Amino acid sequence: MGKVVLVTGVARQLGARFAERIRREPGVDLVVGVDVLPSDLAAAPAPADPPLAPYVFSRVDLRRPAIAQVLAEHAVDTVVHLNVSGTNPSAVGRATVKEINVIGSMQLFAACQQSALVRRLVVKSTTAVYGATSRDPAVFAERTQPKTLPTGGFAKDAAEVEGYVRSFARRRPDVAVTVLRFANLVGPGADTPLAEYFTLPVLPTVLGRDPRLQFVHMDDAVEVLRLAALEPAPGSPDQPVDRRGTFNVAGDGVLLLTQCARRLGRPTLPMLRPALGWAAALARQTRLVDFAPEQLELLTHGRVVDTTALHEVFGYRPAFSTPEAFADFVAGSSGGPLPPERLVALADRLGGLLTRDRLVDDRS
Template sequence: MGRIVLVTGVGRRLGARVARELREDPGVERVIGVDVVPPDEGLGEREGLEFVRTDIRQPTIARVLAERAVDTVVHLDVHGRPLAGTGRAAVKETNVIGTMQLLGACQKVPEVRRFVVKSSTSVYGSAARDPAIFAESTPSRALPSGGFAKDLVEVEGYVRGFARRRPDVSVTVLRFAQVLGTSGDSPLASYFAMPLLPTVLGYDPRLQFVHERDVVEVLRLVCGEHRSGTLSAGTFNIAGDGVLLLSQCARRLGRPTVPVLLPAIRWVGGALRSVGVSDLSPEQIRLLTHGRVVHTEQMRQVLGFTPRYSTADTFAEFVARQSEGLLPPRTMAQAVDRLEEALRRVNQPSPAGDSAAKEAK
């Protein structure tokens, strides 16, 4: 008998994709996807793949776990952006209250032996005195005071409490860097889609990305460890190799930047949120000011996972799906080449000048 896996958050594209990919694993017998709304593309009609419309904030989730004898839970219903028709309050309830209810249900179901939760490197925060690179054990010098990052800090706290109460359950927390992929379901993706990119004057932060395909692959790896009899419990940073500066991202997108003083950009972020252009929250502003980079040695050495896409590769694929900016990269490159050629000609001595120099000697 294979594993029976429950995946939360399948109403979003990433969650639905993870559910479908896990069903292809030969060690998985059934996958149950749960959410308050069905996925846009459905979960298909393949045997062993089921969608249950339920809210993880409600006690009914315990019945779903018990009736289907679930042994592995993949908790993806932790998000920074609301679904259509919902607001920030509903998102926070799902992130925090929903996680509490799900963990309470798992605690009561003895069949549960594996719990995997999708977190984010946002838990480290972004501040001026941060270390150059965060390891999993590095404490944040400025804990998030609100928004999605604060939700994640609370979620991880509840998960650690669950791990202490159920030591027989292998618990894995995956802290993903900024995810970019086909779903585009992230505040940073919305920011990069703007025709003009407001930036903080005097700052050029370092950014890390992880490809959506690598997100799916590492989740498959973690859930598939039952086959080898090993379970890698713990907390792991997941990010592609390398970093990109925000200015490099803007050039590759062909988007002009608009440097704004730090106090003013907070007003700009509020204005953009009010008209629904971009969710430039205080958390995002801190990221676009100080950036964030994490170590990934644990990911490679303990999990044995190496991302297929580097940070630059991930962003390049993201750029390829975007409409051309006001300053298309190819046009910018041609302009730079012409400028370099013009400067070279100006600095190159003319033949007449060489003759005059010889006569003077």
């Protein structure tokens, strides 16, 4: 009997692309997609060579115990948890996003712990768990301890989820657990907070700072997830290397923020750090972009990680370097330095905000 792979977060781009890719593997019998929003993937296998594995979608909120029933109903043996994200496609509030990230992960891990069939767990994380401060090392390795733990936002969610993963691994040593810390994902159509930042008509930056950034292309992220999901369980005679553990995933090389701006053809607006914080708060309030606090730290200090373990253990080197991945993102971007639709959207949101405040003043 082949693998039955459950993929969470299939309503997002990464989850949908991975689910579609894993269906092409000869050893996969069934792919189960889970999310609170409908999936665009076809339920029945389309004609292909090789044939696609069947796909079923379960509209389940991971915060509810119903996920255990899905695991049991489909006899799932491999779980790929991609529903840990800094954004939410339904545009819900930050508190709800945190619940989905943390409480949803706890419920999923509890269901996996109870299931005797689950033999592999792959969890998407982020290099943001290292934080970003002026006292950081030049390069973070997987064992490097951050100088300051994340205090909020997606980075804190990911750090908490990793803590629950470690607890799960101690309770179920028979399950092969892999945590993949991805650098900022880019590529055509990328739906991440930093990708949203790069769509701004003018890029606000911290005065006197030019941080180093790393990116990973969506195609490389999907391939690393595939390798992690298809690794044989511990003890198999055909397992050459044990891929359990935590791995950084990023394209080779770095880019400075100013280099990114020039390649996008967008002007920068250097600001004092407090002023940038106010601008970020306004952007979040008007829902122009999701300018999270950890993103402010990244745009101030930058972050670079070591990917030696990925190369040696997975035997994989990303096809796109950091500059190449960003170049592909630029090629898929629309609009010039001042896209009119972005300016119109900003004006509408600011107008709505001002109107709402005026009504509140009148009533008071």
